[in-house]
Amino acid sequence: MTDPDIRTSDIHTPDTSPEAATAWTRRLAAYRSPIPARSLFELAVTVFPFIALFALSWAALAISPWLSVALSLANAAFVVRLFMIQHDCGHGAFFRSRRVNDWVGRVIGIATLTPYDVWRRNHATHHATTGNLDQRGVGDIPTMTVAEYKAKPPMGRILYRLLRHPVVLFGVAPVYSFFIQSRLPVGQMKSGARFWVSALATDAALLVLLGTLVILGGLPVLVFVYLPMMLLAASVGMWLFYVQHQFEDTSWDGNGAWSVQEAALHGSSHYVLPPVLRWITANIGVHHVHHLASRIPFYRLPEVLRDHPALSGVHRIGLRESLGCARLALWCERDRRLVSFREARRQRISTGPAQT
Secondary structure, rough: OOOOOOOOOHHHHOOOOHHHHHHHHHHHHHHHHOOOOHHHHHHHHHHHHHHHHHHHHHHHHHHHHHHHHHHHHHHHHHHHHHHHHHHHOOOOOOOOOOOHHHHHHHHHHHOOOHHHHHHHHHHHHHHOOEEEEEHOOOOOOEEEHHHHHOOHHHHHHHHHHHOHHHHHHHHHHHHHHHHHHOOOOOOOOOHHHHHHHHHHHHHHHHHHHHHHHHHHHHHHHHHHHHHHHHHHHHHHHHHHHHHHHOOOOOOOEEEOOOHHHHHHHOOOEEEOHHHHHHHHHHOOOOOHHHHHOOOOOOOHHHHHHHOOHHHHHHOOEHHHHHHHHHEEEEOOOOOOOEEEEEHHHOOOOOOOOOOO
């Protein structure tokens, strides 16, 4: 079933007209209503296995710390899924009540090391500015254009290359983001007390939780049960966020040419994962649809693809193909695609935007 006001060609070619945006908004609004029983079910099948695996990992310490680590790493899947539920709560998509969304999100934020109110604000900025070259810096992966990179002094280039190295992006950066940066809302000093309360309350709850674990089980519980799952979950989360917007045919524009609908549809990928990984990641791979209509609960995103087959074919990236995205680092304004450092070096790309 397709909307007569939405042409298949609109899916594959840029169309920033108000008519197209209105048509998409009208069509996708039909999927925005959460189903309370389904939301409670999804929460239950995530929370209870998470608790059970944590308990098993703890009990396994009596047998072997490596068995405990293995179970902890498996539990990272449920940490990722908890974060996705928190994500939907932040968009007001998981429950009908904003109050329920917020408090469920805040409680989950303790398990995911993420102050809910701070994250929700930054993530809303991400949705409002994604793909905008003139509004980079909040809730996105640092990305330079080729011209900007070439204009940097040698040390600036070295630092950017280091920042974009996979070991840093998916190893160091997740640790910094979740374990350090999230502890204080630095950079939001003037945003109001609410965000400091969110961060400090989350930190206080974490101290109580981790202190209790140490009192009851000692440091091995932290080292072998808690840390492995959190480190892996953080890296997986960073990878997912990366692939959702850092792919070759993504879309970046300056203020004059940028539009939120264009950026949503063409600057977000459709990450096609095997069924088990789709379940673990709560369909977040259907990211272009999520950016078009962020109030759609994650469990209804497959409905959208089923009812609108044209959307299923937009910017599809498979699991194996996605690995190649890790080498992309610079936005080429001339070719309108992300390129690697090697490609940028080989091409004689002008330092200004493409001429049209």
